[in-house]
Every structure is written in structure tokens, then in C-alpha cells.
Amino acid sequence: MNIRTHDSDEALRDPLPPNPMPIFRAWFDQARADGNQPNPNAFSLCTVGPDGGPSARIVLCKQIEDDAIVFFTNYTSRKGGEISEHPRVAAVFHWDHADRQVRIEGTATRTGEAESDAYFVSRRVISRLGAWASEQSRPIESREALMERVGEVMLRFGVPIEALTDDTIKADIPRPPHWGGWRIRIARIELWQGGDGRLHDRAVWERVADAWSVPVRLQP
Numbered sequence: 001m002n003i004r005t006h007d008s009d010e011a012l013r014d015p016l017p018p019n020p021m022p023i024f025r026a027w028f029d030q031a032r033a034d035g036n037q038p039n040p041n042a043f044s045l046c047t048v049g050p051d052g053g054p055s056a057r058i059v060l061c062k063q064i065e066d067d068a069i070v071f072f073t074n075y076t077s078r079k080g081g082e083i084s085e086h087p088r089v090a091a092v093f094h095w096d097h098a099d100r101q102v103r104i105e106g107t108a109t110r111t112g113e114a115e116s117d118a119y120f121v122s123r124r125v126i127s128r129l130g131a132w133a134s135e136q137s138r139p140i141e142s143r144e145a146l147m148e149r150v151g152e153v154m155l156r157f158g159v160p161i162e163a164l165t166d167d168t169i170k171a172d173i174p175r176p177p178h179w180g181g182w183r184i185r186i187a188r189i190e191l192w193q194g195g196d197g198r199l200h201d202r203a204v205w206e207r208v209a210d211a212w213s214v215p216v217r218l219q220p
Helices: 021-034 078-085 113-120 125-133 143-157
Strands: 042-048 054-060 068-074 086-096 100-110 180-195 199-210 217-218
Touching: 021 086, 021 100, 042 078, 042 113, 054 068, 054 078, 068 078, 068 113, 113 180, 125 143
Parallel strands: none
Antiparallel strands: 042 054, 042 086, 068 180, 086 100, 100 180, 180 199, 199 217
16 A cells, blocks of 8 residues: 655655665755745754753754754853753754654754854854844843944944945954854754655664664654
8 A cells, every 4th residue: 555745755765765864955955945935944953951941942054964964053042051061952844845854863062163254254244243242042121222232343343334234245243252053963863754644754863883773664
């Protein structure tokens, strides 16, 4: 008996492939090409707080590697502090239009300074200003106070007001020392493709001694 999946994809048909990353990367690239979601690289990141409780938020994946994904943020934010204390994290990509999920569990470590620098200079001017102005996750008395801090950073680095709306204007704004990347080394990855009657295709791979384990099919 053959119950179809929601499209013609056969990536999770038997036998399952030994390496899940080409499928993950293909799904990721297709989601970007389809243009059905404004941020197809968005994923939910779950961290663990000091009390052992979970905390989740959406961040943007900037790179997929052979056994890892990379995102960037303020190291002193709530998520940054929680990762520093408890580096084991979980991540979920969900492409609703394709009825697909990718679930990841792994350990996060900081990217190197050169890598963080390279990505920071590629960001829009206003985003780089915000990285200096915002003490992410900390209280502030008003929106006006935040914008005053942005203005102070603009004066500090000699950024003209036009740069806030004109992306062609260049500005020399270095990366703040409290801002950079996290690399999540994947310990476990599950690929999920929706199917009729909720008879989904699910399979899981784990990293064992720097190699992928034999994949296991999961019941929906």
C-alpha cells in the first residue's frame, strides 16, 4: 500500500539515506526559492534557563554546514546568557507551505571573531547601529530612550541620518565585542515530511564519533 506524501519528494523513502544533511540543505534551499515565507531561514531556538525551564524564540539561520547550523546574536541577551551556561540547545525549522519540519538537538559554541566580523559588516547600517545601541533583553524606559541611544551611536561613528533609510550609504561601524555567532553542532536531527491522514514520513539520524548513525524511521 502506498500512502502519498504532500508532494512528489522521495527523500524519506526506503532505504533512508546515510547522511541527512543534503536533504536538509535541499529543503532549506527550496523554501527560499519558493518565496512562500518571508523568512524561510527562520527557526525556533530553545534554550534552558538557570531554573531548568525552557525558553524559545525565533532566530535566523545564516549558514548550514556538514554537521552544524550558524546564527548570530547579542552574547549578553537572555538566549546568549542561557547558552553560555547550558550550551545544549534545540532548534526547529518549519516550512508550513511544504508541510516539512527539521528538528535539531546539539551543542552551541561561539564562532571565531573573524567569522563574526565578516558577517557583521554584511549587515545593513541600521542593524549594525542597533547591535551597539541595544542591551538586548534588558528593560528600557521608553521607545524614545532606545532611539536616543541609536542617535548617540550614530554620532560616535559619524553615521549620517540618511543611512537609516538608504542602504547604498556605507558606514564604518565595527562589530561590538558582545555580538557574534553561535554554531550549533548537530547531535541529533529529525526530518519530517507531512503525509495524507497524518501518516507522515519521519526519520532520525544521530552523530556518533563524528559520523552519522544508521537512520531510524519513526512512526507518525
